[in-house]
Amino acid sequence: MTTEWEFKYTLVTVHALDRGVSDHTPLLLDTGTPAFVGIAKPFKMELSWFYHEDFYDRVVEIWNKPVRGQNSAQRWIKKIGALRKYLRGWASHTNGVYKQQKTTLQSTINNLDIVAENRDLSEDERSQLDQARSDLTKLLREEELKFHQRAKVTDVLLGDNNTRYFQMVVNGKQRKKRIFSLDHEDGKIEGQANLKNYITRFYKDLFGP
Numbered sequence: 248m249t250t251e252w253e254f255k256y257t258l259v260t261v262h263a264l265d266r267g268v269s270d271h272t273p274l275l276l277d278t279g280t281p282a283f284v285g286i287a288k289p290f291k292m293e294l295s296w297f298y299h300e301d302f303y304d305r306v307v308e309i310w311n312k313p314v315r316g317q318n319s320a321q322r323w324i325k326k327i328g329a330l331r332k333y334l335r336g337w338a339s340h341t342n343g344v345y346k347q348q349k350t351t352l353q354s355t356i357n358n359l360d361i362v363a364e365n366r367d368l369s370e371d372e373r374s375q376l377d378q379a380r381s382d383l384t385k386l387l388r389e390e391e392l393k394f395h396q397r398a399k400v401t402d403v404l405l406g407d408n409n410t411r412y413f414q415m416v417v418n419g420k421q422r423k424k425r426i427f428s429l430d431h432e433d434g435k436i437e438g439q440a441n442l443k444n445y446i447t448r449f450y451k452d453l454f455g456p
Contacts, residue, residue: 259277259278260276260277260427261275262274262275290334294392295389295390295393296334296341305333305337306334309330309333310326310330312326312329314326314329345386345389345390348382352379352383353383355376355379356379359372359375359376360376426442429445431445
């Protein structure tokens with residue numbers, strides 16, 4: 248598997264099957280498409296959010312909105328809930344804008360680099376190229392910080408161009424937490440759909456419907 252394939256299919260795995268009578272071992276490539284997406288992910292604060300100049304003002308604005316409650320504890324809980332709900336939507340929107348900006352900046356840089364191979368860039372074009380490179384570097388630093396936090400590694404210095412490394416660590420941890428098969432007295436249970444049905448029935452029998 249190449250790193251490009253792994254970035255496209257973050258849960259991709261390769262399993263060696265039984266050879267049978269063959270001299271070769273067949274390999275099963277699983278792209279890792281989940282049969283069960285599970286519940287919503289818990290809310291987590293991203294350090295990369297602090298790179299946004301308007302982040303603090305947005306938090307203050309949401310926090311200062313009045314809420315109802317019989318005491319300070321109830322009002323605090325409602326404020327935290329409102330802030331968490333807002334930041335979820337804000338982060339999702341920001342992530343979409345980030346991807347669009349990254350694609351646009353990369354396209355601008357590539358196009359101007361191609362032009363520079365055939366002729367000298369004008370002053371405006373050089374300024375546009377420098378600004379695009381500066382903006383792209385800022386976006387990549389933010390992306391690196393996000394994956395550094397998710398990977399939870401400390402053996403690589405923050406600030407280096409290690410975004411791809413952090414993504415690999417995150418993807419590897421996701422695969423380690425995934426269950427591929429279970430040994431049962433009636434045989435081995437394989438496949439995400441079969442595992443989901445078995446685990447669901449097991450806990451329903453254990454705790455009741």
